Amino acid sequence: MPDAQNRRIVLASRPEGEPKPDDFRLETGALPEPGAGEVLIRTRWLSLDPYMRGRMSDAKSYAKPVEVGAVMEGGTVGEVVASNNERFHEGDIVLGQGGWQEHSVSDGKGLRKLDPGTAPVQTALGVLGMPGMTAYTGLLNIGQPKAGETLVVAAATGPVGSAVGQIAKLKGCRSVGIAGGPEKCRMLVDEFGFDAAVDHRAPDFAERLANACPNGIDIYFENVGGRVWDAVFPLFNDFARVPVCGIVSHYNDTELPSGPDRTPQLMGAVLRKRLTLRGFIVWDFASQQADFAREMGDWVRDGRIKYREDVVDGLEAAPEAFRGLLKGRNTGKLLVKVA
Amino acid sequence: MPDAQNRRIVLASRPEGEPKPDDFRLETGALPEPGAGEVLIRTRWLSLDPYMRGRMSDAKSYAKPVEVGAVMEGGTVGEVVASNNERFHEGDIVLGQGGWQEHSVSDGKGLRKLDPGTAPVQTALGVLGMPGMTAYTGLLNIGQPKAGETLVVAAATGPVGSAVGQIAKLKGCRSVGIAGGPEKCRMLVDEFGFDAAVDHRAPDFAERLANACPNGIDIYFENVGGRVWDAVFPLFNDFARVPVCGIVSHYNDTELPSGPDRTPQLMGAVLRKRLTLRGFIVWDFASQQADFAREMGDWVRDGRIKYREDVVDGLEAAPEAFRGLLKGRNTGKLLVKVA
Numbered sequence: 149m150p151d152a153q154n155r156r157i158v159l160a161s162r163p164e165g166e167p168k169p170d171d172f173r174l175e176t177g178a179l180p181e182p183g184a185g186e187v188l189i190r191t192r193w194l195s196l197d198p199y200m201r202g203r204m205s206d207a208k209s210y211a212k213p214v215e216v217g218a219v220m221e222g223g224t225v226g227e228v229v230a231s232n233n234e235r236f237h238e239g240d241i242v243l244g245q246g247g248w249q250e251h252s253v254s255d256g257k258g259l260r261k262l263d264p265g266t267a268p269v270q271t272a273l274g275v276l277g278m279p280g281m282t283a284y285t286g287l288l289n290i291g292q293p294k295a296g297e298t299l300v301v302a303a304a305t306g307p308v309g310s311a312v313g314q315i316a317k318l319k320g321c322r323s324v325g326i327a328g329g330p331e332k333c334r335m336l337v338d339e340f341g342f343d344a345a346v347d348h349r350a351p352d353f354a355e356r357l358a359n360a361c362p363n364g365i366d367i368y369f370e371n372v373g374g375r376v377w378d379a380v381f382p383l384f385n386d387f388a389r390v391p392v393c394g395i396v397s398h399y400n401d402t403e404l405p406s407g408p409d410r411t412p413q414l415m416g417a418v419l420r421k422r423l424t425l426r427g428f429i430v431w432d433f434a435s436q437q438a439d440f441a442r443e444m445g446d447w448v449r450d451g452r453i454k455y456r457e458d459v460v461d462g463l464e465a466a467p468e469a470f471r472g473l474l475k476g477r478n479t480g481k482l483l484v485k486v487a
Numbered sequence: 488m489p490d491a492q493n494r495r496i497v498l499a500s501r502p503e504g505e506p507k508p509d510d511f512r513l514e515t516g517a518l519p520e521p522g523a524g525e526v527l528i529r530t531r532w533l534s535l536d537p538y539m540r541g542r543m544s545d546a547k548s549y550a551k552p553v554e555v556g557a558v559m560e561g562g563t564v565g566e567v568v569a570s571n572n573e574r575f576h577e578g579d580i581v582l583g584q585g586g587w588q589e590h591s592v593s594d595g596k597g598l599r600k601l602d603p604g605t606a607p608v609q610t611a612l613g614v615l616g617m618p619g620m621t622a623y624t625g626l627l628n629i630g631q632p633k634a635g636e637t638l639v640v641a642a643a644t645g646p647v648g649s650a651v652g653q654i655a656k657l658k659g660c661r662s663v664g665i666a667g668g669p670e671k672c673r674m675l676v677d678e679f680g681f682d683a684a685v686d687h688r689a690p691d692f693a694e695r696l697a698n699a700c701p702n703g704i705d706i707y708f709e710n711v712g713g714r715v716w717d718a719v720f721p722l723f724n725d726f727a728r729v730p731v732c733g734i735v736s737h738y739n740d741t742e743l744p745s746g747p748d749r750t751p752q753l754m755g756a757v758l759r760k761r762l763t764l765r766g767f768i769v770w771d772f773a774s775q776q777a778d779f780a781r782e783m784g785d786w787v788r789d790g791r792i793k794y795r796e797d798v799v800d801g802l803e804a805a806p807e808a809f810r811g812l813l814k815g816r817n818t819g820k821l822l823v824k825v826a
Contacts (some may be wrong), residue, residue, distance in 0.1 A: 152645040209759045210725070373754055386549070392758045398751045407746015410736045411753055415712055418766040419731045420548045425764040 223236025456480030634659025
């Protein structure tokens with residue numbers, strides 16, 4: 149075995165608002181021993197995703213929180229380095245939920261072998277994995293894009309947003325992406341083929357968004373909330389659809405924004421414009437995984453869907469990279485290269 | 488012809504908040520003359536409905552507002568008293584949009600002959616008309632009731648709410664109705680067959696609602712907003728559906744409620760519980776009119792769906808009755824017996 153020890157990052161304390169560096173703790177422990185039927189996996193890639201902020205809190209949600217003192221959860225791609233499970237062999241590359249650590253032990257449940265010949269293995273954490281499938285299922289099932297419609301998505305250089313905008317283009321929509329800063333906006337148009345990009349940092353952001361959507365908004369793929377929602381809201385066309393995938397701008401909130409309470413305004417627009425707002429998580433559409441893998445795999449191989457990765461080196465860099473993710477500092481799928 | 492004059496109620500001024508008596512004006516004018524292809528109709532029944540509050544304001548909506556000085560809009564059942572249209576004959580009973588007046592002229596578009604032999608003609612304004620179809624289409628298309636689920640509806644003795652609760656029962660749901668006062672609550676259970684009724688005037692209303700929904704809420708048919716929404720909101724189950732049909736408690740609002748702004752709380756619940764909120768108006772489902780007429784007609788004839796009417800006498804009583812409607816003073820479908 150390559151190492152005698154295992155480094156891991158645990159949740160040191162539940163954050164109040166923005167996670168602080170000392171809400172995480174790097175620990176070194178003994179290398180775990182795989183028991184009967186188990187495999188030992190050395191992590192190569194760790195995925196960092198906004199949902200992890202939810203796991204750090206103990207508010208009621210669709211998934212249990214990480215316990216204080218426990219290893220942070222996370223999707224991983226790794227290599228089997230020891231196996232007591234007949235389905236897996238040393239050297240296999242596997243997708244799993246190894247968490248923020250250099251080694252993990254698995255009984256094989258939920259572990260999936262990857263074929264390094266078909267695509268770079270870390271894309272199983274991005275465009276061909278959970279973020280890509282989030283984009284695909286949320287957009288197609290809830291957004292229901294039709295040719296000629298206008299789609300808006302924020303965090304648009306991220307792995308979900310960039311896939312949403314590109315799939316909408318394949319369906320004949322006008323795709324408008326929102327991102328922070330001129331460089332990301334250029335990337336949206338030049339690399340990802342969006343029809344327009346709007347910088348949410350611009351003081352006249354709302355006006356720019358309105359100008360980029362001369363025919364209003366038919367689909368808004370919601371992943372940020374806050375100021376972006378405020379700018380999108382008046383532009384909804386009748387019968388607009390809003391897949392609600394995340395509200396990352398609120399994940400660090402410790403209290404509600406000051407008033408007035410705009411709930412009646414929102415419900416009034418839902419009524420008058422006959423909007424559809426529907427929340428989802430990717431596993432609600434688990435039955436569509438094969439469709440996603442086939443269709444998205446084809447699109448990526450054909451170059452019709454492009455993706456971008458933002459790689460940081462070493463497990464110890466994960467907490468700071470994650471803190472940056474919540475502020476939109478990454479460009480593309482944020483990955484930690486662990487080994 | 489029976490009268491030489493026509494009395495009508497016009498919009499005298501756009502209300503600020505609650506409509507005042509002098510926002511309406513009773514006028515007497517000459518009896519209109521039907522032109523070529525037109526019919527003259529004497530109004531028998533005028534329907535009063537919450538949507539009319541929207542027509543009194545000039546806020547942007549799905550329908551144009553009534554102009555100041557123009558006759559208030561409204562659905563009517565009347566008798567053809569003169570006809571220059573070969574499709575209609577003197578004595579025909581017709582459903583149309585005659586408005587708040589004793590006589591109206593129509594070119595026949597949107598006018599529908601009723602058969603007094605199949606059902607009391609005024610039911611075409613209630614359980615077998617727009618309110619009944621609102622309940623039917625909103626509940627079945629958006630609410631998607633499944634046996635064993637819990638449905639909640641407010642204004643539950645009204646024509647929409649009572650139909651929603653009863654149709655949900657036919658689909659195997661537990662139906663919980665919300666109404667104002669013990670008498671209406673008794674009626675919900677004893678007459679309409681709801682499983683439980685909750686009085687929204689009770690000081691411990693939210694607690695009572697929670698007790699009436701021991702398994703949470705799967706469908707909330709939204710027609711009032713405000714305090715009822717606040718009590719319903721924490722009780723939503725995962726994947727709950729919310730057909731948004733109206734928010735009558737806000738129709739007289741002149742400003743938003745004080746803070747905090749609960750928009751992020753709402754969107755957070757949409758996400759975490761994967762709620763579906765979808766606004767609609769009945770004509771979005773116009774293609775389902777024949778299905779509705781057949782199925783609801785059967786249910787009403789079989790006594791499986793019951794209805795109740797609240798009749799006021801004389802056109803001049805319409806403004807006060809309408810003001811009461813917005814405060815929940817009616818019990819059952821509010822109709823003005825005009826002639």
